[in-house]
Amino acid sequence: MFRSMFPGDIFAQMDRIQRELQQTLDLEPSIRGVARGSFPALNLGSTPQSIEVYVFMPGLDPASIDVQLEHGVLTIAGERADDLSAQGERATVQINERFAGRFKRVINLPEQIDPEAVNAAYRDGVLHVSVARRQSAQPRQISVH
Structure with a gap:
């Protein structure tokens, strides 16, 4: 039933999107002293x-x-x-x-x-x-x- 509702691996895609958003919006300085990216x-x-x-x-x-x-x-x-x-x-x-x-x-x-x-x-x-x-x-x- 879940296979038909969620094409592919939607949870993996959501995890990837979350990681990309965190990387994009992470403006706190890292240990290196500058914003990542x-x-x-x-x-x-x-x-x-x-x-x-x-x-x-x-x-x-x-x-x-x-x-x-x-x-x-x-x-x-x-x-x-x-x-x-x-x-x-x-x-x-x-x-x-x-x-x-x-x-x-x-x-x-x-x-x-x-x-x-x-x-x-x-x-x-x-x-x-x-x-x-x-x-x-x-x-x-x-x-x-």
Whole structure:
């Protein structure tokens, strides 16, 4: 009787839909410090001399990446093309887990940065942005006489 009322395995489909909704709506920070599903993923750290940002975005053309620093706010934006859509009607999508479309990550940096000393390099799918701290903000050893 239940087979005719529920085509296929409806409970498995409902479970899948519930998991997808939880993943989509889960905006609480994870142990990694960012909302799950954020693209691109990034690591942020600091040294006494600089703030170091590593942004993981494989498969992008470096010319399509826009990096801006304004009033202590670092903005990284760009766009990743949808490879499957480019195939046209030749491809039937079965699973598509790779992010495609426009993205933007915004990072508030501490006040003691030097906006004139910023370097950005993209290599092997990782964008590395290094923002130097002002000389006056760097720790220094003070000798006692």
